[in-house]
Amino acid sequence: xxxxxxxxxxxxxxxxxxxxxxxxxxxxxxxxxxxxxxxxxxxxxxxxxxxxxxxxxxxxxxxxxxxxxxxxxxxxxxxxxxxxxxxxxxxxxxxxxxxxxxxxxxxxxxxxxxxxxxxxxxxxxxxxxxxxxxxxxxxxxxxxxxxxxxxxxxxxxxxxxxxxxxxxxxxxxxxxxxxxxxxxxxxxxxxxxxxxxxxxxxxxxxxxxxxxxxxxxxxxxxxxxxxxxxxxxxxxxxxxxxxxxxxxxxxxxxxxxxxxxxxxxxxxxxxxxxxxxxxxxxxxxxxxxxxxxxxxxxxxxxxxxxxxxxxxxxxxxxxxxxxxxxxxxxxxxxxxxxxxxxxxxxxxxxxxxxxxxxxxxxxxxxxxxxxxxxxxxxxxxxxxxxxxxxxxxxxxxxxxxxxxxxxxxxxxxxxxxxxxxxxxxxxxxxxxxxxxxxxxxxxxxxxxxxxxxxxxxxxxxxxxxxxxxxxxxxxxxxxxxxxxxxxxxxxxxxxxxxxxxxxxxxxxxxxxxxxxxxxxxxxxxxxxxxxxxxxxxxxxxxxxxxxxxxxxxxxxxxxxxxxxxxxxxxxxxxxxxxxxxxxxxxxxxxxxxxxxxxxxxxxxxxxxxxxxxxxxxxxxxxxxxxxxxxxxxxxxxxxxxxxxxxxxxxxxxxxxxxxxxxxxxxxxxxxxxxxxxxxxxxxxxxxxxxxxxxxxxxxxxxxxxxxxxxxxxxxxxxxxxxxxxxxxxxxxxxxxxxxxxxxxxxxxxxxxxxxxxxxxxxxxxxxxxxxxxxxxxxxxxxxxxxxxxxxxxxx
Amino acid sequence: xxxxxxxxxxxxxxxxxxxxxxxxxxxxxxxxxxxxxxxxxxxxxxxxxxxxxxxxxxxxxxxxxxxxxxxxxxxxxxxxxxxxxxxxxxxxxxxxxxxxxxxxxxxxxxxxxxxxxxxxxxxxxxxxxxxxxxxxxxxxxxxxxxxxxxxxxxxxxxxxxxxxxxxxxxxxxxx
Ligand code: SF4
Ligand code: FES
Ligand code: FES
Numbered sequence: 015x016x017x018x019x020x021x022x023x024x025x026x027x028x029x030x031x032x033x034x035x036x037x038x039x040x041x042x043x044x045x046x047x048x049x050x051x052x053x054x055x056x057x058x059x060x061x062x063x064x065x066x067x068x069x070x071x072x073x074x075x076x077x078x079x080x081x082x083x084x085x086x087x088x089x090x091x092x093x094x095x096x097x098x099x100x101x102x103x104x105x106x107x108x109x110x111x112x113x114x115x116x117x118x119x120x121x122x123x124x125x126x127x128x129x130x131x132x133x134x135x136x137x138x139x140x141x142x143x144x145x146x147x148x149x150x151x152x153x154x155x156x157x158x159x160x161x162x163x164x165x166x167x168x169x170x171x172x173x174x175x176x177x178x179x180x181x182x183x184x185x186x187x188x189x190x191x192x193x194x195x196x197x198x199x200x201x202x203x204x205x206x207x208x209x210x211x212x213x214x215x216x217x218x219x220x221x222x223x224x225x226x227x228x229x230x231x232x233x234x235x236x237x238x239x240x241x242x243x244x245x246x247x248x249x250x251x252x253x254x255x256x257x258x259x260x261x262x263x264x265x266x267x268x269x270x271x272x273x274x275x276x277x278x279x280x281x282x283x284x285x286x287x288x289x290x291x292x293x294x295x296x297x298x299x300x301x302x303x304x305x306x307x308x309x310x311x312x313x314x315x316x317x318x319x320x321x322x323x324x325x326x327x328x329x330x331x332x333x334x335x336x337x338x339x340x341x342x343x344x345x346x347x348x349x350x351x352x353x354x355x356x357x358x359x360x361x362x363x364x365x366x367x368x369x370x371x372x373x374x375x376x377x378x379x380x381x382x383x384x385x386x387x388x389x390x391x392x393x394x395x396x397x398x399x400x401x402x403x404x405x406x407x408x409x410x411x412x413x414x415x416x417x418x419x420x421x422x423x424x425x426x427x428x429x430x431x432x433x434x435x436x437x438x439x440x441x442x443x444x445x446x447x448x449x450x451x452x453x454x455x456x457x458x459x460x461x462x463x464x465x466x467x468x469x470x471x472x473x474x475x476x477x478x479x480x481x482x483x484x485x486x487x488x489x490x491x492x493x494x495x496x497x498x499x500x501x502x503x504x505x506x507x508x509x510x511x512x513x514x515x516x517x518x519x520x521x522x523x524x525x526x527x528x529x530x531x532x533x534x535x536x537x538x539x540x541x542x543x544x545x546x547x548x549x550x551x552x553x554x555x556x557x558x559x560x561x562x563x564x565x566x567x568x569x570x571x572x573x574x575x576x577x578x579x580x581x582x583x584x585x586x587x588x589x590x591x592x593x594x595x596x597x598x599x600x601x602x603x604x605x606x607x608x609x610x611x612x613x614x615x616x617x618x619x620x621x622x623x624x625x626x627x628x629x630x631x632x633x634x635x636x637x638x639x640x641x642x643x644x645x646x647x648x649x650x651x652x653x654x655x656x657x658x659x660x661x662x663x664x665x666x667x668x669x670x671x672x673x674x675x676x677x678x679x680x681x682x683x684x685x686x687x688x689x690x691x692x693x694x695x696x697x698x699x700x701x702x703x704x705x706x707x708x709x710x711x712x713x714x715x716x717x718x719x720x721x722x723x724x725x726x727x728x729x730x731x732x733x734x735x736x737x738x739x740x741x742x743x744x745x746x747x748x749x750x751x752x753x754x755x756x757x758x759x760x761x762x763x764x765x766x767x768x769x770x771x772x773x774x775x776x777x778x779x780x781x782x783x784x785x786x787x788x789x790x791x792x793x794x795x796x797x798x799x800x801x802x803x804x805x806x807x808x809x
Numbered sequence: 810x811x812x813x814x815x816x817x818x819x820x821x822x823x824x825x826x827x828x829x830x831x832x833x834x835x836x837x838x839x840x841x842x843x844x845x846x847x848x849x850x851x852x853x854x855x856x857x858x859x860x861x862x863x864x865x866x867x868x869x870x871x872x873x874x875x876x877x878x879x880x881x882x883x884x885x886x887x888x889x890x891x892x893x894x895x896x897x898x899x900x901x902x903x904x905x906x907x908x909x910x911x912x913x914x915x916x917x918x919x920x921x922x923x924x925x926x927x928x929x930x931x932x933x934x935x936x937x938x939x940x941x942x943x944x945x946x947x948x949x950x951x952x953x954x955x956x957x958x959x960x961x962x963x964x965x966x967x968x969x970x971x972x973x974x975x976x977x978x979x980x981x982x983x984x
Contacts, residue, residue, distance in 0.1 A: 178883075184819075187885030189892040199885065775822075 019089040024096060036082040036093055037065055047095050048104060048133045050111075050218045051170040052083035055275060056179055060084035062170050064111070064133065066103035068094040079103040101137070108137040113144045114193070115219070116165050123161070124220030126233035130168060154198045156205045158730035159279060160214060161228050167197050167221040173213040180276070181207040182410055182430025197221070206732060208403040208715055211279040215265065226286055226727040227263040231255075239640035240267060242627050243281040244336050244620040245718055247527030248273060248382060248404045249629035250281045254621055254640045261285045261621050261641055271383050272629065278403035279731075280715060280722055285621065287724035288641075294603040294616040295645025305608065310646065314653075317613055318660035320568065320595050326353030330566030330593075332558070332580075333359040333540045334573030335529035336719050337650065338625025339634070340674040341617075342531065342538035343546055344654035344666075345572055350545075351663040355555025356566060359540040361574065362497065362528065362581045362713070364796055366557040368461070368506035371695050375548040377533050377687035378405075378630035379492050379524025386411040388492050390485020390521065392420045392450075392478060394512055395443060396496020398427055400715040400733070402526050405630065418481035418491075422446050423498065424710050425783065426776040428734070434481060436474050439780030440708040440798060444504050444700055445469065447511035453479035454518040461510035461695040482519035491521035497528045498712060501581060501797045503701045510695055523689040527630045529719070534628030537682050547681035550692070565592040572599050572650070573617070575720050577606040577792035584763040584795050599653065601643075602720050606792070616647035620721055623649035624671035632687045636675065702799070704780075707746075709762055709794070709801035711786030718787070738790035740769040740803065741783035747773055751805055760784060761802040763795020821878040828875045833863060837879065850880050853890050857897055866902035866945075895949045903938040903945040905983045907976075908962040911948045914955035919972075923959060924948060926973040931980070943983055 018029050023036070023045050030039040035058065040047050050062040066079035071091045079100055082093070094100050112134060119125045151164040169188065174197065177185045185205045190196050199205065205213075213222050236255040243250040251267035264285050266277040273281075297313035298305045321329065331349045333342055342359065349357050360366075380388065385408040398421070399406045406429075413419045413431035421433055424440040438446045448465035453476045458467035471479070485491025493516040499508050516523040527533050539546035542555035562585045569590060580586035590596055590610035598611040601619035608614075617623070622643040626636040639649060651671050658666030668674050702708060714736040716728040723729070735741055740758050742750070752758055756771045760782075769784065777783050786797045794801075828834065836859055840852045853876065860872050873891055877884040891897045898906075907927070911920045924935060927946050933939050935948035954960035957969030963979055971979075 184883035184885050187883075187889045189885075189888050191893045 019087065021087045021089070021091040021093065023093045030087045032088070033086050036067065036069070036080075036085050036087055036091075039087060040082065040093075040095065045095060047082045048137060049083060050129060050133075050168060051172060053172055053175075053216060056172060056175045056216075058084050059171050059175060062111070062168065063107045064104065066100060066107060068097045068100045068103075104137045105139070108134060109139060109143070111168055112138060112142065114149050115168060116148060118166070122163070122166065122220040123223040123228055124166075124217075128220060129218035149193055151196055156199070156222075157210075157732075158727045159211055159225055159283060160205060161223045161225040162221065163223070164197060164221055166219045168219055169195055169197065170218055171197070172216040172218070173197060173222060176213055176216055177207075180212070180407065181209050183207055185210070186213070208279055208399055208733070209276060209407065211282045212276050215275075224263055224283075226283060231257050231262050236262060239621075239638065241621055241637045241640055242530070242635045243277070243284075244530045244627065245280050245284065245722060246278070246402050246404070246530065247378070247532055247630035248402065249530055249627045249633070249635050250277050250404060251635070252277070252281065254285070256640050259641045261288055271381065271631065271633070272635075273404055276404060276407065279728065280403065280718070283728050284722040284725045286726055286728070287721040288619055288621060290602060290724040292603045292724075293619075293644050293647070294600055294614055295647055296616060297646060298614040300612050305614075310648070310656075313613055313615060314656055314660055317597050317615070318657060320597075321352055321570075321657075322661060324568040324595070326355075328567035329354040329570070330356040330556070330561045330568070331358070331570045332361060332561075332572065332574050332576075333357065333535070334579065334719070335359045335361065335532045335535050335540075336627075337531060337540075337573045338623065338671070339531060339534040339538050339628060339678065340625050340671045341572065341650040341654065342535055342540040343674060343678045344651055344658065345570075346539045346546060348654055348658050348661065348663065349570070350539075351658070352661065355551075355553065356542060356561055357540060357555055358542055358558040358561065359532075359535040360500075360558060361579050362501050362797065363505060364501065364559055364581050364798075365503055365505040365507075365701070366559050367698060368509065368691070368695055369543045369554065369557060371691045371693040372506075372509070373689050373692065374544050374550055375536055375685065375687045376525050376527075376689050377632045378527065379494065379522040379689055381631040381633075382408060382629070383631075385409060385492070386415065388412050388417055388485065388490065390418045390420075390482050390491030390519075392422070392482055392491070392493045392515070392521070393526075394422050394447065394493065394495050395499025395502060395508065396421075396423065396494070396526055397425065397498060397712045398429070398496065398526075400712065401497050401528060403715070405526060418484055420478045420481050422450075422478070424708075424778045424781045425774075428776070434474075434477055436478060437776075437778045439704060439778050440502070440710050441700075441702045441704040441706070441780060443499070443502060444507045444511055445704070446475070447508060447515060449475040450478050450482075451511055451514045451518065454482070454515060456514050456518045460514060461698040462507055462514065463697050465507070465511070465700070466514070479519070482515065482521055485519070485521055491519065492516075492524045493519075493521050494524035494526050496526045498710065498798070500528065501711070503796070503799055504698075506695070507698045507700060510691070510698070513689075513691060525689060530627045530629075533630060533632060533687070534626070534634075537628060537685070538678060546678060547683065548685070562586060562589055565589040567594050569593045569596045570599070571596065571607075571611070573601070573720070574598075575600075575602070575604050575606060576610065577604075578717070578723065578787045579719070582763060582796040583786075583792040584765050587792065599650065600720075601647065602724065604720075615653060616643070616645065617650040617653055618643035618647055622647070623651065625649075625651070626671075626675050632685060634675075634679075636672070706780075706800050707782050707803060708780060709760075709782045709784050709796075709799060711784055711791065711794070711797035713787045713797075714785050717785070723787070735774070735783060735785055736788070738769060738785060738788050739772045741772050741774045741777060743777045743779055743781070744773045744775055746777070746779050746781070747771060750803055752803075757806060759804045759806060760794065761804075762799065765793050765795065767793045818881045819877075819883050820881055823878050825879055828879050829860070830863075833859060834879075850882050850886075853880055853882065853887060854894075856880070857887075857891055861897060866904075866906065867898040867900055895947070898945075901938075903942050905944040905964055906947055906962075907944050907980065908947040908949045908952075909935075910950070910952045910954070910958070910960045910962075912951035912955075914951070915959040918958040920959040923961070923971060923973060923976055926976065927980070930977070944980060
């Protein structure tokens with residue numbers, strides 16, 4: 015610990031660390047110093063001069079006012095933030111800043127929550143002495159998320175520094191000089207980073223504002239409600255801004271352990287999906303092929319009756335991994351109360367061969383905040399920035415702090431930090447891991463014994479092995495499995511090999527939980543082999559693969575769109591169609607659900623229900639409903655409570671979601687997460703043969719779940735590989751005789767469809783990238799699996 | 810990370826040996842040896858000057874983009890430099906640049922008169938090029954020659970203490 019020194023601010027003695035800036039000490043002490051360019055998460059630019067204060071060090075006053083954001087403290091320093099000299103300087107700066115700032119507050123979205131407005135109230139004059147013309151700046155189109163009004167810009171450069179330092183890509187810059195200075199992209203490229211929306215929060219004025227929220231409301235009309243983001247495994251802390259029962263925008267809540275002060279654009283703009291036209295607002299029953307709106311009582315009685323009369327062994331439950339902990343827990347209670355054991359929430363997994371050995375309470379492998387202090391991180395099978403924008407940011411921080419970052423993937427990721435990337439044929443992913451294991455001198459043991467024995471590591475594998483070894487010496491490393499690994503036909507093998515590598519290199523084994531409640535699903539018991547409390551079940555049910563192979567007669571879908579959310583949409587739809595009775599509990603009324611379901615029950619979406627998500631760190635984050643669900647829709651936990659009662663099950667008298675959570679928390683006891691295998695595995699054969707073409711269906715960032723798929727602004731962004739097409743490495747395309755823009759016929763899972771060829775040199779040879787969860791992908795099979803491709807489209 | 814001490818490095822996916830000409834690459838490489846290892850991007854300024862001189866006195870977007878590739882910089886960082894300094898021009902220029910200082914010392918000593926004079930006599934206002942393409946008139950900030958104001962920079966040569974007549978002589982002497 016560095017020695018503390020004492021300084022005096024406005025006559026108050028404050029403790030400070032040497033080298034800290036005056037403003038940081040003042041902020042901690044709750045002493046206000048006006049500022050525009052300073053931001054605690056960005057480097058110091060000291061270019062706005064709003065934070066000028068009077069100071070003296072060593073008994074000698076500084077000759078001029080000094081910027082509090084760029085003046086380090088020293089022992090015995092005395093600072094005056096409100097002395098006549100300081101105020102005079104601050105007022106002077108304010109007057110200069112206002113010279114060119116338009117007086118358009120009445121039509122500015124930032125009005126009422128503008129740092130400039132606030133500071134002008136405190137330090138501005140009533141009347142301007144400036145009577146010349148103000149400058150006007152042409153706007154640039156920064157894409158569908160950020161609205162610009164660049165005349166309002168005060169050149170604090172926070173947005174520029176955000177790009178350089180946080181996003182890692184300089185998209186915005188300050189061109190020109192003096193009065194001609196402009197903030198913009200100069201080349202007018204739309205800002206395409208997945209964290210770009212944060213500049214809206216950073217911009218102290220109304221130059222950069224939210225485009226979807228534009229002209230929707232005034233800050234003082236909004237009520238703030240805390241919530242948790244329902245998308246990735248981070249569970250970013252949100253502040254929902256609500257007016258008349260509508261979520262109008264989303265801001266971050268600071269939480270250093272989770273999202274720091276950032277949000278991914280997915281967290282920020284997905285609320286728009288709440289207002290989708292196809293919200294399900296009434297219970298519906300299909301009679302003679304036609305949908306009829308009915309009362310809750312009627313629908314629930316029918317469902318209860320059908321569930322009671324079906325044979326328990328022929329009933330399957332598919333639960334979305336972004337359902338709340340309460341919903342998942344109650345759903346499995348209802349199911350297991352009926353004797354149904356076929357429950358699964360791992361909807362994007364196809365290899366369940368290690369269910370008897372797989373961990374019961376998996377998690378990230380360290381806390382989210384610890385990620386940035388790892389010294390070595392090996393990411394296996396993850397399109398990192400698309401899957402986990404905020405975890406990717408933490409990993410970037412680790413890399414900038416000197417950690418070695420390695421990746422083993424069927425594509426080369428576009429990362430804005432150094433990384434050793436091993437790009438492999440998707441079928442060769444296990445073999446590549448085996449080679450790394452061998453480079454770490456692992457004995458050929460366990461599930462991947464044969465692969466390790468046969469492996470011939472080359473320099474690339476040795477480099478990754480070295481990278482992990484280097485991590486061991488210091489803070490420890492992490493071998494993290496991503497969503498592409500989980501979706502792989504040889505996931506069991508991949509996990510076993512990753513564990514071998516982790517053990518041999520002294521690193522932890524990690525997992526990047528793909529959905530908001532992926533970790534919670536284990537605790538809630540929403541898996542066939544795991545019961546509530548994250549305990550092993552003696553009589554496990556059938557996992558998803560078995561349910562897809564042999565259709566259950568009755569199916570309960572919770573928050574699931576079978577044509578988008580399942581690993582093999584063709585199979586999933588076929589299974590739903592074969593089932594005699596399908597109940598879909600959903601916030602949306604998608605055409606696919608209308609086709610396959612017999613009863614539709616409207617449940618509240620994100621922000622419309624109380625609940626809990628367990629994030630990648632294993633942190634339980636609870637939230638309240640911020641708005642009422644539309645129409646007749648009800649919070650999911652209440653629907654399940656009624657269902658439990660109708661089925662005459664005991665103990666379904668909860669009066670709040672919190673009660674449900676407390677009950678589950680008791681069953682969980684002291685929660686420890688552990689990614690280690692519970693038992694040794696037999697040797698496993700790879701299922702995916704090398705040599706053929708393998709389809710890899712990554713889930714694009716804005717296709718992750720039903721809500722974000724319905725958020726119009728996000729859907730208008732251009733993200734890589736986001737629309738249905740056949741993405742191939744140029745050499746691979748040449749082998750197949752295909753050119754950019756050509757039409758190709760894709761055959762997978764017994765279905766064919768025409769796709770346009772796009773060349774992408776980041777992809778591995780042997781990989782045919784066709785995104786999953788996007789329109790059109792429902793006509794294909796497994797996310798990762800063999801595919802046949804022929805030139806020419808379907809006739 | 811501070812963005813001033815660790816300039817952001819961007820590896821562009823392009824073959825550097827196809828950029829510019831062999832001579833220009835060699836000249837830029839020679840410039841790079843002047844800067845410490847962590848500060849290689851500082852060469853952006855002299856490199857822009859080189860490229861501008863080789864391109865008839867102005868910089869195109871393509872040239873700036875290529876330099877960004879060559880120096881592993883984000884494009885926008887090159888634009889920032891090129892738009893900040895008055896000595897870089899982003900539009901086609903005349904064969905010569907007549908840069909009249911119009912900062913305070915020169916202004917007090919008659920630089921506005923010089924500018925007006927050129928406007929009347931040659932029909933060229935600041936930022937414009939003479940019809941015959943001989944010269945472009947630029948109004949620039951302090952040239953650091955206040956002691957002998959008004960100062961004019963013609964291409965790369967300083968001329969001080971100028972009267973309109975003396976300036977005429979200079980302009981008439983241009984090719
Ligand atoms: S646009 Fe906003 S954040 Fe960016 S420099 Fe201008 S005022 Fe600052
Ligand atoms: S906040 Fe200190 S100069 Fe801007
Ligand atoms: S003011 Fe013209 S040279 Fe300084």
